[in-house]
Amino acid sequence: MKKQGLRLTITMGLVVSLLIGSSAHSSQISIARAAEPSSNRALILLAPGADLNSTIKTVELTGGCVTHIFPPAALIGNVPVAPDDARAVYRQAVNEAVLVTLTGKARRAAQVWNQLLASESSSIAARIDTEIVNDALAPPPPERTLSLASVSGSAQTPNYYETSEYFIGRVAVGIVLPESDGSADSSTEDWNADERALVLSEITAALDWWAALEPNAHLTFVYDDGTAAPIATGYEPISRPASDQSLWITEIMEKKGYTGPSHFGQVRDYNNALREAYDTDWAFTIFVVDSSNDGDNRFADHHFAYAYLGGPFFVMTYGNSTYGPNNMDAVAAHETGHIFFALDQYYSAHQPCTRQAGYLGVENQNSEYGGCASDAPSIMRGHTPPYRNGDIDAYARGQIGWRDSDGDGILDPVDTTLNVISSDYVTATEQPNVLTFTGSVRDDPFPSPLRRDTIINTIEQVQYRWTGGKWTDAQPADGAFDTYTEAFTFTTPPLPTGDLDIDLRVVDSAGNELIQTLATIPMVDPVDAILDTTLTQAAQQAAGGEEQPHVTYNGQGISTISYIAGAYYRIDDGPWQPLAASDGAFDEPQEDFTFTIDLATLNPGLHQIQARSMDGAGNTETSPAGDSIFVQLQTHSVFLPLVLANK
Template identity: 35%
Template sequence: MLRRKVPACLLAALLIATGPVAARGRGDALVLVELAPGTTRARLERELRARSARLVAILPEAGVALARGGGRSVSRLLRSGAAVRVLTRAAPETLAAAAPAPKKLALDAWSSFLAGDSGGGAVPGGLEKDALIPPDWWDVEPTVEALALAPSSGASRPFGAGWENTSEYLAGSVSLNLILMESDGSVDPSSEDWSPSQESQVVAAAYAAAADLQQMYPHAGLSFTIHVFPGRTDPRARTSYEPISRPADPSGTGGEELWVTEILERFGYATGSRLTRSRRFADATRLADGTDWAVNVFVANSENDGDGRFGDGYFAYSWVGGPHVVMTTDNDGWGIARMDMVLRHELHHSFYALDEYAASACDCLAASGYLAGTNDNCENLCGTVTACVMRDNAALSCPATVKQVGLLDSDGDGTPDVLSSPPEISLRLDSADPSCDGLARFSGTAQVVPYPNSNPLNATPRRDISILRIAAVEMRVDGGPWTESGVTAADGAFDGPVEEFSRTLSLGAGRHSVEARARDDRGNVSLPASRSVEVVGEAAPVGATLTVSLEGGTARLRWAPAAGAASYRIYRAASPRALAGAVPVAETAVPDWADASTGNAFYEVTSVDACGRESAGQK
């Protein structure tokens, strides 16, 4: 297919604004990309990497993505055909007005994001009662215990994860379901009604939280897929209750149990406890998105509420380790303009971070997360503490939080330990040894190796999990250079946690050492696996060294050993011409044979290699 070159004047028209904007002070310039139809997240990430840019978040239903990188650099996506427009400033009103509802919401959110509060200035005190330790997983839904014990092999789940393991450590790709709950007034009077402006502010907060998390953990490879379900237009996000008029009651039956359960049933999750339903929704989302993890965020409109809190004082909280976060739009005194700060804090809880502010009654010795990180930055008599997202909501992390969310880099090489485990590989020789045709057929298995899970909490089954993928298998012969050439994946591509591979080598005569090693998508390399194979060369003829002598009436044949010979065949006939059709009268492994027969005889000796191939004869 021919690809037309995009004229420079058209590029300038499609790149809205004249230069990149370092949006809200969040590091490198952030831009909004309107995707071409059919552009997948995988393709977009490849195209961005090729231009030294990164995906921050993609909104599939809207067909837009938030990217980190200079506007001029990202604008080159237009030439690739992956994008139709790159926005560095607010979307023109005419563009947003003409867009379908999901895209209009995403464009309005981008404008709100650019115009929003950066999070500076005075902020309220710490969050309150916002980290909820879930019950042990086997007590949440006893009827699914047997299923929970069997890790799934679903292609899109991280290696080793089951459906319950939806947010084990804060690295890789994360799906967010933003559920903007709307009361239909059928049980409780409806006191809150979402407006398009409020919806765009919530999505803008998700943009900002995603950008902050990526900036806070640059070596974690974070990116987000965001789905928005506005109850104003989506019946699945509606409830017969008015959430803000009730207590949150997260551990009881009078609040979250009512509206979360009802909404999840409308999404198709009608059995099990609300935590089980929510986790299954998160799992189904990541399977559909091809992401590593997923978190659900239930947002209650509180604009008309006096204090922006639920009836029992809650305004934002998360179940530690997932599966969901609950927030109000006002978030007490934080306000909707700083909702991003609250959301990034709560998402840390979803990945097992504990609170560090004194009012949370934090415990210095408490441990949490995949790496069992202790709460050393807790304000309650734990010694020196530092600014941290879990202490004062700063866009900063501290060693205690880093370890709790699973991102400790113990050797300081720039890669978190959970992403540093080298893969393992096995190598098999599938053809005969020795090889008679000069070909050696190899196959093997390359597999990622999860870093051990030491989580002391039991929110989900404690499984060793890896989000890494095999990226390549290399082979070499007799200590030569490593090469990927000729190594093929059984499924057509090296992109999964377990890959079967094969390669056929053409080798010269002799014994050869063949090695294989695997490399994952973070550059970790396995120890090599090796096999040896012998290639049989054709035996050399006996040649002129053949002699015949009479010794006591016996004909004695002797010859020099022939290179590559495993044995020798002796032919005898009454005349030289008859040797052409003769059959062997003997086969010997040594270059010496005695013939006690009588009468005139003519002889021919051939060399035979280990594969049974016969050389030219010597008469």
């Protein structure tokens, strides 16, 4: 599990509400739905008891990725090869005959899948509403004072309050539906099964929209789906002002087992529990308030959707004023932008062009307020057309962390810097050409101009090589490479004679790579003084009239302390092949051998030929004899008869 660090100072965000507009005319709005997926996109239903993480790993190893996880029952993603442990894999809609046989989370995931596949857009008459007033609400100060001691050992990883620093990686999403029981307020709303299913489908569609916008964000959403079981509260949220949220959120979170001093603390506790349980980078909560019987689908103070900048949650009604339930995905997409620090851009929000936000500290230069540098359609301006058209401007992208300054395909917040912190080596007592290295590496965060420097990357691989050698895995000191700082060790095989560079290669989970020379070491192989092989190329010759020649090598192995027990050759980095002694047996201090290479079996280009000997004491050369040969591309001329047509 990732260990969550704690931060020293807290920067509180503002509540931001979704503005619908300022005029009062009506228009037909067509909501974006996921297009028919590529042939690789699929719903995977897991068998009872299946290992969810193992299935995800299988999908990733076959070149796929998982976008939506409904633990423990189902996955949705790009699935080139169906996993062996899948109960069922669907690449088209799940038909009704199968759907009625499914239960629980598998059924809800199948309903979501069918909704994502819907090829026809749903259209509703959406009236452009008047502005929402008093939508910038400051949350209470944090209840926790985070000390330096509390972040010791994990100071660079996201802490308790950092649950949505940038929109990259794996995100846990808690969905909570309040259900009034009439004990405090009159109960006017009751969730039904179709409404609850629609909530999950619309939220998933909104997050699917974000994932499709930026593949390099590698977004994966893990749902703690509360749509199956709304939680009772004595209050009827839709009949009260949004400012009364503490009453019903506190009661609901207590029933979920979170008893913090405020509803903000309770939701943060819940988010961090989700992040720990599902091993995600980030987490946030969505409260959806039933408004099916409400006249305007708004709270008593006219709010209908609002989010806290940087989390920990957002709230929306089922009908979202004139958007309607079938446009909930457009509303949820906008509010999710706020969770990851994207600012509002519509005029009445009065957000200045120069206001900076997000981990990268990007200005709000697409705001409609103040004559900004950009005037592009964007999801952060509200309304449904930007959602339908997949519109997001460059400034909002930057505020949520979607900027790639160097164009390497790795977004800036995870384009981190790998460093070798320490390294040392010792030589083996009995084999001075065998080295054991120990050291440590660290992944340093991309620096933020506004926020605390934070990293979600982990070290994934550490390898070493010597001059002329191949990359070989080093070992993690603690058993696994899975954090942003790791200790490593490796022991080389017997190294050949020469001035050797010992190189280290480090790769992290975002694809960042470091190659660094740890040491240049003058190496003397003690075997060279007692065992030697020579190799001489005989003339190339055509065999049996073939156009492609063969090459014959004559070699000799000499041991000064024992007898030659064997000789071997290889081509390039292929396996060592045993040779026969010219006199029939390897049993003398000096032995000759011969071998022939059929060039027809080699690809055109340069090839390395090596030979080495082993003596009766078990010594094997690490500095083999070598030669190189170049194979030409064979061309053939074909002569065709000239045929002249009669005129």
